[in-house]
Amino acid sequence: MDTTHHLHDVDYGTPASVSEKLVTLEIDGFEVTVPEGTSLMRAAVEAGTQIPKLCATDSLEPFGSCRLCLVEIEGRRGFPASCTTPAEAGMKVRTQSPKLADLRRGVMELYISDHPLDCLTCSANGDCELQDMAGTVGLRDVRYGYEGLNHIKEQADTSNPYFTYDPSKCIVCNRCVRACEETQGTFALTISGRGFESRVSAGESQAFMDSECVSCGACVNACPTATLMEKTIIEAGQPDHSVLTTCAYCGVGCGFKADMKGSEVVRMTPWKDGKANEGHACIKGRFAWGYTTHKDRILKPMIRSKITDPWQEVSWETAIGHAASEFRRIQNKFGVDSIGGITSSRCTNEETYLVQKLVRAGFGNNNVDTCARVCHSPTGYGLGQTYGTSAGTQTFKSIEKADVILIIGANPTDAHPVFGSRMKKRLREGARLIIVDPRKIELVSSPHIKADYHLQLRPGTNVAIVNALAHVIVTEGLLDQQFVDERCDKEAFDYWRDFVASANNSPEALESMTGVPAHLVREAARLYANAGNGAIYYGLGVTEHSQGSTAVIGIANLAMATGNIGREGVGVNPLRGQNNVQGSCDMGSFPHEYPGYRHVSDDATRTLFEKDWGVSLRKEPGLRIPNMFEAAMDGSFKGLYCQGEDIVQSDPNTQHVIAAMEAMECIVVQDLFLNETAKYAHVFLPGSSFLEKDGTFTNAERRISRVRKVMAPKAGLADWEATVALSNALGYPMHYKDPSEIMAEIARLTPTFSSVTYEKLDQLGSVQWPCNDAMPEGTPLMHIDHFVRGKGRFLITQYVPTDEKVTPKFPLLLTTGRILSQYNVGAQTRRTENVKFHEEDRLDIHPQDAAERGIQEDDWVGITSRAGETVLRARVTERMQPGVVYTTFHFPESGANVITTDNSDWATNCPEYKVTAVQVVKVKHASEWQENFHEFNETQLRLLKDKVVTAEAAAGTR
Amino acid sequence: MNAENLIKMANDIGSFFEAMPNREQATRDVATHIQKFWEPRMQKSLISYLGTHGDGNLKPIVRDALREIHPASFAARN
Incomplete structure (x- = not known):
């Protein structure tokens, strides 16, 4: 696959047909075979020709309004629209004839008669389908003039910060309206008025910014003219090349084309062949990339002795040397276990792998953790215990086959918006929906979507609800006994069945705790168990609880009990938070396990890594992030290397975290910005954005996708290079010249990654692990014939109420x-x-x-x-x-x-x-904490502003 | 490390496993969990605290599990 020249993708005009039955027809004298249901327009592209079109694009269902794609079919009267006419066996189709040419020119003449002729200065110049079609049909004259009524003087709506709507350029093709409905599922756009008065309208004829528009950009993508246009393109002009890469926001991991002018990004366009997003995006990935060049970025390394000192800008060598010498000083004074590291779920797999390797091999301990600790670590534990692997079971695409969707503690339309749109599409097609959430999230009721059941439980009672659902399934005979008998451990199942069948776990018994009427729980359980294909999606509303792991286990139990595992349309699907939180877990970022989820106490695995890394490794687990804070408070943990993570803002009980920060002697923060943690740091290493480095991210469906460098690291080093430098300074040499060499090492040492190479990723676009000799092109669906652990293991999930209870003081x-x-x-x-x-x-x-x-x-x-x-x-x-x-x-x-x-x-x-x-x-008034925060923040910003620039830093030496 | 927190953490582990029908296995599971996920200084801090202050607030299943992991410490107290 060519990964660098995709400025204009082939547009097949209509979506692909999924039919397995093929039909053969003739187009312009050439035979072509396509799946039944394929439009003539698409079949023509398959045959190597293009039929003119304006209202059709292959991301949307055919509409048949522009009348440009007319064709002739032998034996049939008239000129049918090729976008809405399905290919049939034996058809003989003509896409060009003098009559068709006349008709098309006539149509184009009408379009152009109400369109400004400012092509040379138009922002879409070079990327305008109207312009292309005028050329294609050979339009040479417009007979109607501009004296009559037209829309050419209409004013643009520039209210949205990222794109403009210029009605004077609009041809009312409806693509934007359909994109908002079909692709995004928001229904914010419509065509108001009739006939000549027809105009695209956001909301109720509101400005885009005042409407329900969620700025996903689907309409902009679909627009064939300059009507909906990115402001960056209006300012900068058309890109000169594109590079395929992966979004650095949420765990959906959308494929994007970074549209470039030289080394400057001018647009991020969702990649239509990206398997995670299939050409869709959200406001963050599509538009919110300006931070990568924000003035707040810190581009020089800095050091200071105390956090009350001004920063000192230094060279990379000095900063790295200072960090290494401080870490060694601390270890000499307080012991080898007195320092640790935090890998970033925003950095690449290769970078997180290196940080954990640095900690284990360079620091000589297992004190490494990652921010998955504070989000999906219970997923790792729960699914590991029940199924044998710490990851979701499906592809995102699998939802297209789901009959009942059960969402627990997740809000996909906000937190995983592109997947949320796929989910909404399936729901509009008729899938049933159960939502378990304390809040009325958007999916409970939104345009064309209404949940069948919203179990609006009290926070902290997930396990009770899951047990109640299981109780109904067991006691009402809704088990898939055959699946259980064939696929699951019998003794464990018997224990679990007896446990959930107990009257204590009935919806009626638990109603007073959960707040959910028992009959709703019973009905929801019946719906899920009788689903056909029942798919569970869950998020941090499940994991971030005192019984987070128990709830994950309970969810895994539900799927096994109903046989909803091992095929498309079903499964247990954790919606991961950050872009590479799956990857950071896979890469051995947890203190108790090596890459591939193998415990540090396992002698064979440890020996494998010891031989490869040339050091002896510790067999005891290290400190987790909260344990690091506790150890800092008792004086036994004094130094931290924190890459791309802001523990001061993101971790709970801020005042406790800050006390732990202040108890440490050397905190090294590597980040794009002076984040809250960096304000307590002694060494700042400038980070590199996802646009500045090569690597891979792994999304929530285990999909490994390439991140590609489109510009040089703004601070001189990519994050992986900074880690290599720190390791070398610590006396543990690393010699990687390119992230592909790091991936080769990961593959060498990790059975689930053993066939992953950059060449393969370039060729296939992405792969889902396990990717090895047995599954060389990856594994879309897990646990098809048997669970990774062999037999699925039911576990008893006793509901234990959290200690965090309402009281008269905290009601x-x-x-x-x-x-x-x-x-x-x-x-x-x-x-x-x-x-x-x-x-x-x-x-x-x-x-x-x-x-x-x-x-x-x-x-x-x-x-x-x-x-x-x-x-x-x-x-x-x-x-x-x-x-x-x-x-x-x-x-x-x-x-x-x-x-x-x-x-x-x-x-x-x-x-x-x-x-x-x-x-x-x-x-x-603000709280006392906020007043203190404000004062501290001002001080830290002043210390940054007053930084001392050393001669070597000024000289730019590395 | 803060003993109160460690006792709470250990008891929370105990709460999950004590629901299991096979008490012997459940005790082993508590022990395994602590060994697999607790850094040594956490275990040492807890054992040391219990040695000094007794294990009054500790769930029996956790006490039994710790006895499995650190028999010498418990033997020294008897």
Whole structure:
């Protein structure tokens, strides 16, 4: 596959038919064989010709409005539209004839009679299908003039920060409206008016920014003219080349074309052959990439002795040398286990692999962890225990075969929007929907979608609900006994069956705890168990609990009990948070296991790595992130290498995290920006964005995709190169010249990656692991004939209520989450125009709770928990249930994690972000923490501004 | 390390496994879990604290599991 020259993809005009039956026909005298249901337009492209078109594009269903794609069919009267006419066996089709040419010229003449003739200065010049079609049909004259009514003087809507809508260029082809419906599923656009008055309209004839538009860019992509156009293209002009790469935002891992002018990105276009996204995108990946060139980026290494000192800009050698010497000093003084590292789920597989290798081989301990600790570590544990591997079971595409979708603790339309759109498409086709969530998320009720059941449980009761669902399945005879008998461990199943069948686990018994009416649980269980194909999708609303791992196990039990594993349309699908959180787990970022999820105590595995790495390795697990903080507080953990992670903002109980930071002697932060953690750091190593390096990301469906360097690292070194330099300075030599060599090492040492190479990824586009001799092109579906562990293992999932309980002092439960336009700690998205969509974190509160407290929309409210207090503005909304409040954590000054507590999952220490008992009161001032934060932040920004530039840094020496 | 936190963490592990019908196996599972996921200083801190302060707040299944992992420490106390 050529990965660098995809400026214009082939457009087949209509979607591919999935029929296995083939038909042969003749087009312009050439025979062509296509799947039944293929349009004549698409068949013509297959035959090597192009039929003129305007309203058709292969991402949308045919519409048949532009009348340009007319053809002649032997033996038939008239001129049918080729986009809406299916190919039939024996057809003889003519795509060109004098009559067709006349008709097409006539149509084009009409279009152009109401279109500005400013092609030379138009932003679409060089990428305009209208212009192309005028050329194709040989239009030489427009007889109608501009004296009559036209739309040429209509004003553009520039309200959206990323694209403009210029109605004067619109040909009313409906592609944008259909893209909003079919591709995105938002239904924000329509055609208002009739006949000549027909115009594209956002919302109810509103500006785009005021409408329901979610800025996914699907309409812009679909537009054949300059009507909907990216502002970056209007400013910069058309790109000169494109490079295929992978989005660095969420765990969907969309394939993108980075459209370039030289080494400058001018547009990110979703890659139509990208298997994770199939040509769709969201506001983040499509538009919010401006952070990569933001002025806040720090491009020189810096050091300082104390966090009260100004930073000193130094060369890479000096910074790396200082970090290495500090780490060795600390180890000499406090012991080999007194330092550790955190790998980044935003960096590449190759980079996370290197950091864990540096810790194990260079530091000489296993104190390495990753931010999966605070999101999906319970998935790793739960699915590992039940199925034998720590990953989702399906492809995203599998949802096209799902009959019933069960969503637990996930909000795909905000957190995984491109997959959310695929899900909505399947739901519009008729799949049934069960949602288990404390909040009324968008999918509960949105255009053309209504959940069959919304089990609006109380936060912290997932396990109770899952047990109640299982109880119904077992006691009402809804088990897939044949699947269980053939595929699962019998003794474990028998224990589990007896456990869930107990009256304690009935929906009626648990109703008072979950708050969900028992009959709804019973009906939902019946729907899922009788689904045909039942697919479970879950997110952090499952994992980030004191019983996160138990809930994952419970979900795995449900799928096994109903036989919903091992084929398309079913499965257990964790929706991973960050772009490479799956990959960072795969790469051995956890302190207890090597790449490929093999425990450090396993002698054979350890010996394998010892031989390859040339060092002896420790067989005891290392510290997890919360354990590192605890050890820092007791004085036994003094140094940290933190790559691409902002633990001060993202981890719970901020004040505890900060105390741990302040107890350490050397914190090395590698990041694009001076993030909150960096404000407590002693060494800052400039990070490189995903545009500045080669590597791979692995998404939530285990799909390994290439990240390709489109520009040189702005700070001189890619992140992997900085890690190599640090390792060399520590005396553990690394000699990689290219990330492909790191992948070769990963493949050599990791059985599930053994056939992964960059060449293969270039050739296939992406592969899903396991990718090895047995499955050389990867494994889309897991556990088809047997589970990875052999027999599936049911485990008993006793509901244990969290310690975080409401009291008279803290009568509400706070749960936290994400919003579409912002990403995680916001370090990237806050430095883009996305702030126009979400400029602050709010506290969502039910009208009843608000009224009881005299709180109105936009009021400042103080939120207090046993961990701390912060102040946010209120949003009064019925999305919440009474007794439950909600906020996001995208802005550091919000202090959402000042309130969250140290409570964590029993198995993995994943924090319980989703349940915090709080009180909410109306206030007039920021909290004490926020005032302190403001002061500290100002100081740190001043210390950055007043940085000392050393001669070597000024000289730019590396 | 903070003993209260360690005791809570250990008891949470105990709460999951004590629901299992085979008590002997469940105790082994608690022991295995701690060995597989707890860095040595966490185990040492907890054992040391229990040696000094007794194991009053510790769930019996956790105490039995720790006894399996660190028999010498427990023997020294008897």
